[in-house]
Amino acid sequence: MIYDYDNQDGYVSVWVGRCKDYDTLDEYLSTVYLEDDYEDGTEPGEIWKELFAPANRARPCEEELKEAFHYEFxxxxxxxxxxxxxxDFREAAVREDCTENLEELLAGFSYSESFLEEIKNVVKKRIPKCNAAVVLxxxxxxxxIINxxxxxxxxQFVGYAKY
Known part of the structure; x- marks a missing residue:
């Protein structure tokens, strides 16, 4: 089943990791709407083969995601x-340098002072060296799915907290 965000006010979910640059992360996080005429020559089938790779076939959400995207986006x-x-409820950042300090990584995110301690308690261990963070x-x-x-x-998904 696709995990849906409805009726979860007051919670924040956090992912950390590595990324080449902000534009790459933003592209990864953004919804792409497919056009009828594919200027770059890519057909929907090619995109779907890449997205819905054979390795993912056993995932419970796989067929539901295909239906949700419906070859349109x-x-x-x-x-x-x-x-x-x-x-509309997502923030992301990519730092120039990597850090193992969650506080540094999440500095500047909205409401971070309200959820940082709880996220640090959820993590309970050092995070790998990261330069990117995503907050929903x-x-x-x-x-x-964690990674x-x-x-x-x-x-890598690190946890959720109240904010």
Missing amino acids: FNRFENDFGMSFDE YNFKYDGG AEHEDVSL
Whole structure:
């Protein structure tokens, strides 16, 4: 089942990882709407083969995601973590340098002072060296997918907290 964000006001979910730059992360997080005429020559089938790779066939959310996207749009982050989220409630950042300090990584995020301690308690261990963070507000992710690895983006779900 796709993990949906409805009725989860007051929660924040946090992912950390590495990313080449902010534009790459923003592209990874953004929904892409497919056009009838594909100027770059890519057909929907090619995109779908990449998104819905054979390795993911056993995921419970796979068929539901295909139906939700309906060959009209896709969002790689949603696909990787088996969920749906409202892009209006997302923040993301990429630092120039990597850090293992969650406080440094989340500095500047809205309301971070209200959820930082709880997230640090959830993590309970040092995070790997990261330069990227993604925060979804009014979203309590407890899906079963923890990591997503791509060439230029690697994210790990670290937890959720009240904010």
